[in-house]
Amino acid sequence: MLQIALRPMSQDRILQGIALMLLFCVMAPLLDVASKLAAEGGIPVGQITTARFVVQGALMAPVMVIMGLGWGMTKRAFWLVTLRAIFLILSTFSFVSGIAVMPLADTLAIVFVEPFLLLLFGYLLHNDQVGPRRIIASIVGFGGALLVIQPSLAVFGLVALWPLGTAVFFAAYMLVTREVSDAVHPVAMQMHTSWIGGLLCLPVMLAFDGSGVAPLESVWPQGVNWLWLFGVGFWAAVSHMCMTYALKFAPSATLAPLHYLELVAAVALGYLVFDDFPVPLAFAGIAVIMASGLYIVYRERHADRARRAT
Numbered sequence: 001m002l003q004i005a006l007r008p009m010s011q012d013r014i015l016q017g018i019a020l021m022l023l024f025c026v027m028a029p030l031l032d033v034a035s036k037l038a039a040e041g042g043i044p045v046g047q048i049t050t051a052r053f054v055v056q057g058a059l060m061a062p063v064m065v066i067m068g069l070g071w072g073m074t075k076r077a078f079w080l081v082t083l084r085a086i087f088l089i090l091s092t093f094s095f096v097s098g099i100a101v102m103p104l105a106d107t108l109a110i111v112f113v114e115p116f117l118l119l120l121f122g123y124l125l126h127n128d129q130v131g132p133r134r135i136i137a138s139i140v141g142f143g144g145a146l147l148v149i150q151p152s153l154a155v156f157g158l159v160a161l162w163p164l165g166t167a168v169f170f171a172a173y174m175l176v177t178r179e180v181s182d183a184v185h186p187v188a189m190q191m192h193t194s195w196i197g198g199l200l201c202l203p204v205m206l207a208f209d210g211s212g213v214a215p216l217e218s219v220w221p222q223g224v225n226w227l228w229l230f231g232v233g234f235w236a237a238v239s240h241m242c243m244t245y246a247l248k249f250a251p252s253a254t255l256a257p258l259h260y261l262e263l264v265a266a267v268a269l270g271y272l273v274f275d276d277f278p279v280p281l282a283f284a285g286i287a288v289i290m291a292s293g294l295y296i297v298y299r300e301r302h303a304d305r306a307r308r309a310t
Contacts, residue, residue, distance in 0.1 A: 017250025018258065020242045025261040027239035029269050032095075032104055034231030036274065039100035041225040046208070046216040048232055049092045050201035053085075055233020057194030060187070063241075069188045080180040081189060084173055085197040091169035097215065098162035104270035105278050106148055108263060109286045110163035113145045115293050117171040125175065137295045144288025147281055186244040190237075260290045 031052075038048050064071070073081065098107045116137075149160050180189065208216035221229060246255055263286060270276040278286065 013249040017246045017248070017255060020246035020249065021255045021258045022261065024239050024242040024246060025258060026265050027235055027242060028262055029104065029108070029266040031232060031235035031239060032099055032108065032266065033269050033273055034228045034235060035096050036099045036104060038225055038228035038232065039096060041221075041228060043219060043221060043225055043229065044215055044217045045093060045096045045100060046201070046205055047218050048096050048229065049089060050198065050205055051229040052092055052232045052236050053089070053194050053197035053201055055230055056237045057191065057198050057233075059233065059237040060191040060194055063187060064191050067187060069185055069191075071188070073184060073192065077180055077183040078192075080176055081184065081192045082196050084176040084180065084189075085193045085200060087169050087173035087176060088193060089197050089200060091166050091173055093215075094162045094165035094169060098159060098166065101156050101159050102163075103276035103278065104274065105263065105267040105276070105286065106160075106282050107163045108266045109148045109278075109282065109289055110145050110160075111166045111170065112260070112263065112289050112293065113141060113164070114167040114171045114174075116141045117167055118174055121171055121175055133295075137292045141289050141292030144285040144292060147285030147288060148278075149285075186248070187241070190240060190244065194237075257294055260293060263290065 035048050035052075038051075039045065095107065095111065098110075145164075149164075177189070184192065204216060205218045209218050211217065267278065267286075
């Protein structure tokens with residue numbers, strides 16, 4: 001689920017990585033909270049999506065300068081990063097579309113089928129070895145997502161399927177990241193994804209302004225909505241920087257189980273900010289998704305130890 005090649009690490013650096021991953025798990029749902037507040041304030045989904053890339057790019061640019069990172073890329077890397085930006089745009093648009101009407105935890109729980117899709121795509125596209133136990137765990141995990149979707153479909157209708165789109169697009173985003181990670185520094189990759197994403201989103205906003213297509217319309221934000229739009233980009237930049245450096249300091253196998261704490265934070269923030277609380281059936285689905293995902297992490301670690309032993 002989290003894939004970056006790393007050098008041997010000291011215990012102190014691993015602890016730093018764990019601390020940064022925990023920060024990510026708390027900060028990433030704040031991005032979701034800002035998105036939902038902006039949507040409830042009447043900001044269209046496309047405009048919230050665009051704000052993520054524009055604000056994140058503006059915040060990442062000075063980081064690039066301070067770190068002395070180069071701005072150049074090979075032609076292949078540029079097109080891969082562009083494809084990465086497209087998948088992230090689609091993933092963000094789908095997620096904001098769902099979160100605009102659904103509870104935070106329910107939406108995020110459905111998105112967490114992404115590791116299972118990543119396993120499937122890795123097998124189909126890269127011939128990654130996937131044993132029967134991980135296949136069963138993936139099927140069970142998807143069943144958990146259906147437990148969350150079922151009551152959401154009853155209450156919210158087909159909009160409950162938007163998070164599944166997020167999971168598909170984010171899995172594709174991760175696969176492209178895997179392809180380009182050796183060619184572009186993680187921070188530079190984040191910056192390039194931001195400005196390319198912004199350049200792709202802005203013309204769409206202009207083209208659909210006044211079109212009557214509500215999700216792609218644009219409005220002039222009023223009052224606190226400026227803060228929510230800034231928060232979307234700010235928390236995206238800060239949380240993903242935490243994850244980037246967590247992966248630099250600690251092995252992905254150590255960090256992957258911690259990712260599910262993001263769901264816990266989402267449940268807490270959804271209750272505190274929006275007074276949303278998953279229904280019992282959705283809670284059961286969340287538990288199944290977490291258990292299946294953790295089992296896949298365990299199998300990945302077991303397989304990795306076996307490969308190292310041969």
